[in-house]
Amino acid sequence: MSGTALRADAARNRRLIVDAAREVFGERGLDAPLDEIARRAGVGNATLYRRFPTRRELVTAVFADTLAEVVQAADRALAAADPWLAFAGHIGFLCELQAGSRALADLLTARIEPAPELEDLRTRAYDGLDRIIGRAQQAGVLREDFRPGDVVLILMANAGLLARTEPTVPGAWRRQLSFVVDGLRAPAATPAPPAPSREAVLGAMTTLAERLGCG
């Protein structure tokens, strides 16, 4: 093969592996067997290990893939006409990502150790969220005391609910989320207790290493 064909082949394999990993991690958690991922991707184990020498690199690639989707969703929300539906829809999108994947449920609220390929995506995902929240508050439809860190708390509560109700009560999270979201509309019925600091919220976010440690 020519160099170009080799590169195209490598990119194709990488894509197959990341897609398969996302599925398998979603079904079985971040400690799923790598063999199963190679099998699902239709590549040999050697190819998988050459592309992703450690589980962590593979998890990072899957997470980058998800973050790219989150960024796209934020862009769509910011282009939508209704600031409230944009906000509520984006929160719903994040919770649905969690519902669709056992691995993502907690990964979405994990701190990722420095990983250059994630930094830009991560910044764009957070910026998008800030702008969705700011726009809804400026339009007077989202309660003023809501903070971006509250999204982390919502996702952590959703992850806990998912762990306890899926698959026995599929969709229970949608009902609970509808109550939460209704409670976020302006004007707030009651002032919320003070928001935790950004540092405190970051402190509650487990690291990817901890996640991998506990499977």
Next chain:
Amino acid sequence: MSGTALRADAARNRRLIVDAAREVFGERGLDAPLDEIARRAGVGNATLYRRFPTRRELVTAVFADTLAEVVQAADRALAAADPWLAFAGHIGFLCELQAGSRALADLLTARIEPAPELEDLRTRAYDGLDRIIGRAQQAGVLREDFRPGDVVLILMANAGLLARTEPTVPGAWRRQLSFVVDGLRAPAATPAPPAPSREAVLGAMTTLAERLGCG
């Protein structure tokens, strides 16, 4: 000692053990060492094992103790003048019980295998909740589509949030709960997705045996 004195002594020891167990389970989970409970209660291991031959019997006694408190709280809520504050206060009481005890966080939403000493308390706790909800809905202050089973979902989400934020962000649950509770006020801003059936909610509740199995 006379028979009466013996019985008084036994009752006193039982009380000391249950109080200590509640503390220790709360701090260390339901798989906490029984030796530590005996030590904290100031009784010998033999006394503890005589009163509670299995861990399950001790957990059941601790849970009965908690359920009795829940029943008392429900009675207080039903005696309160304001149906909304009574409802919101009772939900807050349940979430605070969870926050105060690692063991209770999930035990409150566990199905308990038939245990005669729990049946009556359990029925009274559920009846109290039904009446608190019914009263608030009749007064037009609680959204009409709220169901008693939704309290189970709220407590499961709260348990998940507590597991992820305590002790790094103590009290984060209060903020999240304030959003949820604001979303429960009548009139509902948006109709919630259909409530899961009572059977489905029961199916999501782990059994005490499962809880003990996974520590």
